[in-house]
Amino acid sequence: MNEFQEQSDRRFTDQSLEEQLALALARVEPSPDFAAGVLARVAGMGARREPWWKRVAGAVFAPGSLRWAPAFAAIVLVAAGTVYHEHQRVVEGLRAKQQLLEALRITNAKLQETGMRVAQVETRSKE
């Protein structure tokens, strides 16, 4: 008796599981407007895409990114200052070179003039 009852219960359970699986895996057709909805959504995403510079600016000036702004400004200022200082140094150096050549020219000219005057005196004293 007991043996028969056990076999009957198992058959019932197996049938129920098969039915449940069949129900779960049954093919369901999408609604008629499903494809149109997906295509409309994809088209909408494409239309919202912004130019690269806007996206970069958005990333740089995003509230979280603004904390780097002082560091970025400092780097730009230091770089500009270095370039300006180097330019000034070149201008100053070229000016110093010109002044040096002018000084040497004047010195040489005055020494030559003095030498000529001495030579004049020597010539006259010989005469």
Added chain:
Amino acid sequence: MGLAVAACLAAPLWAAEDIHMPVNLDKLAERATETVDVTLDASMLQLASKFLSSQDADEAKAKNIVSRLRGVFVRSFEFDKDGQYAMSDVEALRAQLKSPQWTRIVGVRSVKGENSEVYLQRNGDQIEGLFVIAAEPRELTIVHIDGSIKPEELAELEGHMGIPHIGKNKTKGGGKSDDKAQKEEE
């Protein structure tokens, strides 16, 4: 007292050897039609030297000269008429060029008022400085080169780098009977 301190501060330092430019000399610039004012201390000479090429023969010579200098100072005034300065204006400078540190190697005086003086600062056999005072009726030039320099080295640069070639044989026929010259050589 305060005026004296102000005058001392206003007088630019010519060199470490305590040669100071008199304040009254700077005032000559107001009357001059042309002024040359060159003040190059050791750091400026070093900077100028960096812009002299070692590849160019003439610039390399100048670079070699400059490497031994501590300062180059020039004041030159040109006037449009006579009597715009007095020799007393340069007397303050001349008073600083005393022996034994400084030796006057050449002094030429003319009744026309063309006076030239060349002083050398010596340390043993080494020349440590050159001072030139060239005074003409309408021109006054003062040159101080602080450092080791030989006048012949400057002559080597003659005709190059904008330094004009001045003929050394121009003296012939230039006999001016009114010149009363005085020459002093060691």
